[in-house]
Amino acid sequence: MTISWDEINNPRIDEKLRQQEALAGASQELQMLPVADHPQPARASAGLWYNTLVYMTLFGLLGGMLGWACGEVLHFRPNARTEAREWIDARRQILQDRNDGRLTESQADAAILQIDRVAQNNPYYAIEANRSLSEIEKGQRRAQVAAGEEWDEFVANVLFYSIAGMMIAMCLAMAEAMVQRNAQAAIINGSVGAILGLAGGIAAAFCVDRVFRYIEGDPAIATQTRQILARAGSWAVLGLFLSIAPGLVMRNGRKFFVGMVGGLVGGVVGGVLYEFIAVNTGNAHLSRLVGVVMIGAIAGFGTGLIENVVKSGWLKVSAGLIAGKQFVLYRNPTYIGSSLQCAIYLFKDPQVGRRHAAVHIVPGGYEIEDLPLGGQTLINGRPVQRTRLRNNDRIQIGATTFTFQEKPKAAAAG
Numbered sequence: 001m002t003i004s005w006d007e008i009n010n011p012r013i014d015e016k017l018r019q020q021e022a023l024a025g026a027s028q029e030l031q032m033l034p035v036a037d038h039p040q041p042a043r044a045s046a047g048l049w050y051n052t053l054v055y056m057t058l059f060g061l062l063g064g065m066l067g068w069a070c071g072e073v074l075h076f077r078p079n080a081r082t083e084a085r086e087w088i089d090a091r092r093q094i095l096q097d098r099n100d101g102r103l104t105e106s107q108a109d110a111a112i113l114q115i116d117r118v119a120q121n122n123p124y125y126a127i128e129a130n131r132s133l134s135e136i137e138k139g140q141r142r143a144q145v146a147a148g149e150e151w152d153e154f155v156a157n158v159l160f161y162s163i164a165g166m167m168i169a170m171c172l173a174m175a176e177a178m179v180q181r182n183a184q185a186a187i188i189n190g191s192v193g194a195i196l197g198l199a200g201g202i203a204a205a206f207c208v209d210r211v212f213r214y215i216e217g218d219p220a221i222a223t224q225t226r227q228i229l230a231r232a233g234s235w236a237v238l239g240l241f242l243s244i245a246p247g248l249v250m251r252n253g254r255k256f257f258v259g260m261v262g263g264l265v266g267g268v269v270g271g272v273l274y275e276f277i278a279v280n281t282g283n284a285h286l287s288r289l290v291g292v293v294m295i296g297a298i299a300g301f302g303t304g305l306i307e308n309v310v311k312s313g314w315l316k317v318s319a320g321l322i323a324g325k326q327f328v329l330y331r332n333p334t335y336i337g338s339s340l341q342c343a344i345y346l347f348k349d350p351q352v353g354r355r356h357a358a359v360h361i362v363p364g365g366y367e368i369e370d371l372p373l374g375g376q377t378l379i380n381g382r383p384v385q386r387t388r389l390r391n392n393d394r395i396q397i398g399a400t401t402f403t404f405q406e407k408p409k410a411a412a413a414g
Contacts, residue, residue, distance in 0.1 A: 050317075050325035053304035055179050056172065060266075060300025063171030064293035067164030071292075072285060084124030087115055091129070154205075160288075161208070162201035165241065168296040169197025172259070172303065179325065181347060184340040200241035207241075208234045224279065232271035239267020239295045262302025263295065270294035313366050313389075313406045315359070320400030321348065327402075329366060333358040336397060337374070351375040351398035359389070365406065368395065 091112060098108035119125040123145045127138050173193025177185035215230035240263050274291035278284060311328045327334070327344050336344040339354040346352045353374025360367045369386040370377035377384060378396035389395075395402040 050179060050322060051304075052307055052326060052328075053301060056175055056300035056304040057297055058300070059171040059175035059178070060168065060296035060298070060303075061293060062296070063168035063300075064164070064296025065289075066171070067167035067296065068289045068292045070167060071160035071163040072288065084119070084122050084128065087119045087122070087125050088128050091115055154209075157209070158202060158205040161205040161238065162198050164292050164295075165197035165199075165201025165204065166194045167197070168292075168299065169200065170194040171296070172300055175300070177345075180322065180345045182340055182345045185345070204238045204241035207237050211237050228272055228275045231275040232268045235271030235274065235291060235295070236264050236267035239263035239265070239270065239299060259299065259303055262299040262305075265302050266295040266298030269298055311407070313361070313404070315344070315395065315402040315404055318394070318401045318403045320346070322400075329359055329361065332361040333369075337371075346398060346400050349398040349400065352400075356397055357395075365389065366404070374398070 094103065094108050094111045094115075097103040098105065103111070116129065119129075124142065127133065127141045127145070130138075133141070170190045170193045173196075174186040174190035177183075177189050212230045212234035215233045216227055240260060270291035270293075273294055274287045277290055278287040281287075307328055313329045315327045315329065317323050317325045317327075331343055334344060335342040335355050335358050336346065337354050337356040338346055338349065338352045342355065346356070351374060353371065355371050356374040357371055357377045358369045360369060366389045367386055368377065368379065368384065368389055370384055375398060379387060379389075380394050381396070389404045389406070391404065391406050393404040395404060
């Protein structure tokens with residue numbers, strides 16, 4: 001076969017070669033695009049679980065219930081004064097039945113002996129049953145016993161608030177890491193949160209009663225409305241101390257502020273419900289349950305809600321194992337990778353390096369930097385070294401796709 005010079009210079013051949021080059025370039029570009037650029041929609045249930053409002057509320061609720069359950073054992077002891085009153089009334093009834101002839105002398109003595117044996121460790125009963133004491137002496141001894149009971153109650157409250165604070169703070173502090181399935185970070189954050197919550201609970205115990213008495217004023221003339229306000233104010237202080245731990249754990253001022261406001265609101269609601277239930281049911285155990293659970297749940301819900309309000313830039317996982325999870329860009333930089341120390345932890349992906357990429361907060365916006373570990377970092381399907389992020393940019397790291405979101409500058413400033 002021979003090819004002439006004219007055939008080589010034929011315009012049709014040049015056009016054919018250009019078409020082949022274009023097809024080869026398109027094929028190469030398609031190979032660079034990851035499969036996850038066209039992700040399947042995340043399941044509704046998964047998206048709900050990864051919603052900050054949902055999981056923070058659930059972890060706060062869990063912390064409140066654990067705190068109440070562990071601390072309430074300190075209050076499940078009978079009231080000595082109430083018990084003594086019941087036994088004294090029973091003793092008087094026995095004596096009355098003896099005098100009326102319903103009981104014989106021996107029957108009455110046996111019944112009284114049985115009460116004395118059961119109630120012998122009750123200090124109030126011992127005072128009332130002691131016939132050698134005058135009424136003045138009995139009054140003095142009752143005052144001494146009451147003073148000791150106040151101290152015991154204070155110690156019980158310190159322990160109760162400490163345990164409640166420890167559990168609420170632990171659950172809220174570990175929530176983010178648990179949702180990311182970062183067990184190491186969950187253990188570390190939960191432990192630090194527990195210590196801080198314990199300290200906050202102890203501090204709250206010294207403030208709550210003082211705040212309550214200050215707002216209530218004279219208990220003899222205080223109205224129910226004033227008592228509700230006193231309980232709301234005192235428990236607002238309690239919620240404040242119990243919910244600031246997550247911000248301290250993350251060493252982030254904005255997170256600290258968010259937790260503080262959430263705990264404050266939770267304390268107010270919990271205090272109002274506490275007083276309402278106590279007045280209408282007389283059940284202090286149920287009142288404490290509702291109050292503490294409300295602090296945990298509303299602190300968690302408030303954290304998620306306020307976080308959504310104050311955030312300016314965030315990444316939402318649109319495809320991957322944790323599709324639906326949202327990461328607010330608090331830290332500067334925010335590291336993304338397979339290391340447990342990364343703020344955005346991508347697990348079980350061999351394409352992801354330990355520190356794969358970093359998001360930097362820069363004047364006027366955000367930039368992403370590809371770090372020299374793992375595969376490429378792709379923005380809208382193209383590899384980058386460092387580039388400015390724009391709203392709705394798709395970030396591909398291994399098998400995970402993020403969508404970058406940023407509030408308009410006017411809204412973020414407001």
